Amino acid sequence: MNGAFYHVHWxxxxxxxxxxxxxxxxxxxGGDLDIAYLSEIDPTWTDxxxxxxxxxxxxxxxxxxxxxxxxxxAIASAFNMPLDVLFWCAGSQGSMYPFNxxxxxxxxxxxxxxxxxxxxAFKLHRQGMIMETIGKNNxxxxxxxxxxxxxxxxxxxxxxxxxxxGQCHPFGRSVMRWETGKNPPNTKKNFxxxxxxxxxxxxx
Numbered sequence: 001m002n003g004a005f006y007h008v009h010w011x012x013x014x015x016x017x018x019x020x021x022x023x024x025x026x027x028x029x030g031g032d033l034d035i036a037y038l039s040e041i042d043p044t045w046t047d048x049x050x051x052x053x054x055x056x057x058x059x060x061x062x063x064x065x066x067x068x069x070x071x072x073x074a075i076a077s078a079f080n081m082p083l084d085v086l087f088w089c090a091g092s093q094g095s096m097y098p099f100n101x102x103x104x105x106x107x108x109x110x111x112x113x114x115x116x117x118x119x120x121a122f123k124l125h126r127q128g129m130i131m132e133t134i135g136k137n138n139x140x141x142x143x144x145x146x147x148x149x150x151x152x153x154x155x156x157x158x159x160x161x162x163x164x165x166g167q168c169h170p171f172g173r174s175v176m177r178w179e180t181g182k183n184p185p186n187t188k189k190n191f192x193x194x195x196x197x198x199x200x201x202x203x204x
Contacts, residue, residue: 004106006113006189007045008120010037013194037124039101051098054126058097061088067095077172082151090118091172096149099123110179113191117156118171121195122149133199153198158182160192168196 012034039045044054052058060066070089073082077091090096093115094103099122103112124130125146132146134153151171158164162182169178 004103006101006116007039012036051100082172087148092174109189125149155196157194159194
């Protein structure tokens, strides 16, 4: 197995708002299609040393014991939801750290593209660009920063190169069950995913 590097383009895509499925303004994240993040202009995405500015705790989890614990996250995501307490794990995809585009052991391009997509979601949470909405304590009706990715609240759906509209997958779930035919040898590795995030809100 060889290493690989990927860039990520993160787009704001408020589909529920466009479809007008929910009429409460307090429950919607409005706006238009927009570019939220381009990894090409972020120097930390290509430099592992600079990345430690955003994730200094990665040093703690860079050992066989911490990475071995990720087997539990992989099993949990295979049958149900990932384990938020194992926040440094990306289930069957590997490790959430570091927050950059380098994948040390690529088993398949599709799996690697998912790993860097999950890392980007974590990175945007850490940078305060994606807020959390779990209704607890005084944050019942408010968004608030969450530097740790709440994996249980995220799903993904493949839309490019081969649309997979029939199913959504939780973070960390193995791609072995559905990647057949989606990793041709002549691929340019331009994968696209629609990321779904659960939001709690107060209905107005």
